[in-house]
Amino acid sequence: xxxxxxxxxxxxxxxxxxxxxxxxxxxxxxxxxxxxxxxxxxxxxxxxxxxxxxxxxxxxxxxxxxxxxxxxxxxxxxxxxxxxxxxxxxxxxxxxxxxxxxxxxxxxxxxxxxxxxxxxxxxxxxxxxxxxxxxxxxxxxxxxxxxxxxxxxxxx
Amino acid sequence: xxxxxxxxxxxxxxxxxxxxxxxxxxxxxxxxxxxxxxxxxxxxxxxxxxxxxxxxxxxxxxxxxxxxxxxxxxxxxxxxxxxxxxxxxxxxxxxxxxxxxxxxxxxxxxxxxxxxxxxxxxxxxxxxxxxxxxxxxxxxxxxxxxxxxxxxxxxx
DNA sequence: CGCTGGACGTTATAACATTACGTAGCCGAG
DNA sequence: CTCGGCTACGTAATGTTATAACGTCCAGCG
Numbered sequence: 001x002x003x004x005x006x007x008x009x010x011x012x013x014x015x016x017x018x019x020x021x022x023x024x025x026x027x028x029x030x031x032x033x034x035x036x037x038x039x040x041x042x043x044x045x046x047x048x049x050x051x052x053x054x055x056x057x058x059x060x061x062x063x064x065x066x067x068x069x070x071x072x073x074x075x076x077x078x079x080x081x082x083x084x085x086x087x088x089x090x091x092x093x094x095x096x097x098x099x100x101x102x103x104x105x106x107x108x109x110x111x112x113x114x115x116x117x118x119x120x121x122x123x124x125x126x127x128x129x130x131x132x133x134x135x136x137x138x139x140x141x142x143x144x145x146x147x148x149x150x151x152x153x154x155x156x
Numbered sequence: 157x158x159x160x161x162x163x164x165x166x167x168x169x170x171x172x173x174x175x176x177x178x179x180x181x182x183x184x185x186x187x188x189x190x191x192x193x194x195x196x197x198x199x200x201x202x203x204x205x206x207x208x209x210x211x212x213x214x215x216x217x218x219x220x221x222x223x224x225x226x227x228x229x230x231x232x233x234x235x236x237x238x239x240x241x242x243x244x245x246x247x248x249x250x251x252x253x254x255x256x257x258x259x260x261x262x263x264x265x266x267x268x269x270x271x272x273x274x275x276x277x278x279x280x281x282x283x284x285x286x287x288x289x290x291x292x293x294x295x296x297x298x299x300x301x302x303x304x305x306x307x308x309x310x311x312x
Numbered sequence: 313c314g315c316t317g318g319a320c321g322t323t324a325t326a327a328c329a330t331t332a333c334g335t336a337g338c339c340g341a342g
Numbered sequence: 343c344t345c346g347g348c349t350a351c352g353t354a355a356t357g358t359t360a361t362a363a364c365g366t367c368c369a370g371c372g
Contacts, residue, residue, distance in 0.1 A: 030350065050327070063353060068329065073350095084240040085297050087328060087359095104282075106291045119285045125277040126260075126300065134305025135262045135271065141241050143297040144282065149290025186319065205359070219322065224360065229319095243328095243359060 026079065035059050036070040040080055040091035045112040048088045083107065083114065085143045090114050104142035110151035182235065191215050192226040196236055196247035201268040204244045239263065239270065241299045246270050260298035266307035 029037065039052045047055075049067045061067065071089055074080035080091050083105055090105075093116040103118040122142065130137050146152075185193065195208045203211075205223045217223065227245055230236035236247050239261055246261075249272040259274040278298065286293050302308075 032351080048328075064329070065331095066352075069350075084299070106286075106289070106293070108291075109294065115289070115291065117285055117289070119281045121281040121284070122278055125275045125281060128277075129273055129275045130262075130300070130302075133262070133271070133273065134308065135264075135300065135302055136308040137262070137300045137302035138265065139301045141297060141299040141301075143240070144286070144291065144293045145295045145297075146286075146291055146293035152290065152292040188320080220360070221362095222321075225319075 026077070030070070030073075032061065032066055032070045033073055035061065036067055037074055037079055037091055040089060043090075046083050046086055046088035046090045046107075046114055048086075052089070081105070081116070083143060084141050085145065090116075092116070103140075104144065106144040106146065106148070108148035108151055109145055110147050113148055115148065182233070186226070186229075188217065188222055188226045189229055191217065192223055193230055193235055193247055196245060199246075202239050202242055202244035202246045202263075202270055204242075208245070237261070237272070239299060240297050241301065246272075248272070259296075260300065262300040262302065262304070264304035264307055265301055266303050269304055271304065 035056050036052055039055045040047060049064060049071060052071075053061055053064060053067045056067070071080060071082070074091075075082055075089070078092055080089050082089050086107065103123060104116070106115040106117060108114070126137070126140065129135075191212050192208055195211045196203060198211075205220060205227060208227075209217055209220060209223045212223070227236060227238070230247075231238055231245070234248055236245050238245050242263065259279060260272070262271040262273060264270070282293070282296065285291075
């Protein structure tokens with residue numbers, strides 16, 4: 001009871017919408033962070049660090065590290081998420097993530113789209129297990145691979 | 157109803173114990189597969205493909221691909237599991253895995269040990285979500301990072 | 313035999329991620 | 343102000359993880 005309530009804090013951002021910028025979720029991002037987040041927001045699916053880099057060459061980015069550093073900060077703050085099974089990144093499902101507490105990702109093998117979901121029951125099951133076992137969780141990864149509704153419907 | 161009951165088939169092996177060999181879970185493994193599985197079984201924690209390779213140089217393995225090919229087969233059959241968040245592999249929790257239907261992994265950041273767990277409730281929650289959303293799952297990844305009971309108890 | 317399919321071995325290369333080092337700006341303590 | 347600590351940045355080099363593209367060997371089978 002005394003401790004952390006949930007596994008993932010994520011997305012605790014005071015979301016400003018700021019005239020004059022393109023993608024602003026938080027107003028204290030550095031230039032590189034904004035560029036990277038913008039690239040993710042623009043994309044229709046997950047991007048690898050190197051894909052992000054390629055898209056930002058024209059904006060002055062030159063080295064992987066610039067991207068990785070930005071991604072570290074963004075994921076720390078829950079503005080972006082890493083998909084472990086893909087070695088790729090998505091931007092957080094905007095306003096929704098901090099309301100629902102993003103928890104898992106459903107990745108379509110067919111169209112590449114990623115859906116973020118939150119089933120509170122899952123979180124509870126995990127909490128129950130961790131209490132029973134004594135394991136103290138810190139972060140978690142839940143990723144489903146399969147076919148999204150559209151693709152499953154369209155092409156078997 | 158009509159289709160697959162569960163997300164992960166895994167570990168449906170007719171487990172022989174075979175005199176004269178060291179680690180035999182299934183009797184139709186190739187030499188490389190046996191070597192790789194043996195390395196995983198011997199280890200106290202997860203191993204990367206390259207760590208496996210290093211441990212098997214004396215047995216004649218020379219190239220990453222030999223290890224990756226063996227790992228592919230082993231994971232297909234559920235004899236080994238890939239930890240996505242670690243880019244590493246563990247051998248399946250022996251006899252238990254096919255009884256309980258291994259589902260998730262708790263990875264201790266402190267001692268590196270990995271615990272395989274199965275909370276049926278989690279599986280059900282995921283199934284419920286996928287039904288509601290129309291997503292058709294194929295494989296899933298559930299990984300917790302944190303501290304195991306021993307490490308959490310010992311050193312805060 | 314001749315075909316097919318699976319595992320194998322080898323070399324090269326692609327893709328992902330970090331280390332190491334130096335610079336520049338911000339800010340609070342002295 | 344100026345020094346020290348902190349954070350972000352830029353660049354080059356390197357480390358780690360994974361696959362592509364070849365050709366070979368061998369067992370099963372018509």
